[in-house]
Amino acid sequence: MNSQDEIRSLLQKFQDGYTQRDLSQVDSFMELFTADAEVIGTNGIKPNMDEWYMNRISARELVAGDWEGWGDLRLDLDSMSVQSREDVGWVAASATVTKTIGPENYQSYLEFIKTFLNDPNLSAEQKLLHILRGGTNTVYELRRGESFVWALRFTAVLVHETDGWKFAQMNFSFPTIYFPDVRLMG
Known part of the structure; x- marks a missing residue:
């Protein structure tokens, strides 16, 4: 060989x-x-x-x-x-990379926000901007379907x-x- x-x-x-x-x-x-x-x-x-x-x-x-x-x-x-x-x-x-991500991701994102809010290294503005960006991405992507295929x-x-x-x-x-x-x- x-x-x-x-x-x-x-x-x-x-x-x-x-x-x-x-x-x-x-x-x-x-x-x-x-x-x-x-x-x-x-x-x-x-x-x-x-x-x-x-x-x-x-x-x-x-x-x-x-x-x-x-x-x-x-x-x-x-x-x-x-x-x-x-x-x-x-x-x-x-x-x-292919993954099925269903509506349960809304809840998991909310759980992530709870822990993220307690980060003492970020300002209130940084936290809010991150939450808004992530929340918008979550809603946008999940409305496009539950099968996610990412190019790698x-x-x-x-x-x-x-x-x-x-x-x-x-x-x-x-x-x-x-x-x-x-x-x-x-």
Whole structure:
């Protein structure tokens, strides 16, 4: 088997894990990653913060969280780009995350607001603006239907170790055409 076929096999194992989402298998799934793998989730802003993990042990939190509640991740394995040179490979794939979110989301958003209101680090104006934005988005999106399909970009760097190809770096990102969700304030 050549390097690109081996990398494709690793990506299929990755997809299988995200398809099955068996939490009892998270630790064995994490063996697909190098010990010092850097994994950047969609909420990653800076290293070691939110969803920017700097090793396999901490990245386990992202995978377990994804499997518990993120949705159905589907990599487009047929059209992904797979490249390699010697012991390094890189991939880029389009993907989707699909989740059914019903009217119960109105109640869960109200519960979120209750905890958000107690945040001492935000001004009253910041809280109100965040609540209005989130509330408007919730109503708008739920009126469009209960099946949510989000476009996703998946990129990864792989290295060949003695026991085969492993993920050394991975990034999940959502494309956007409007203002990005995260804005750094000076």
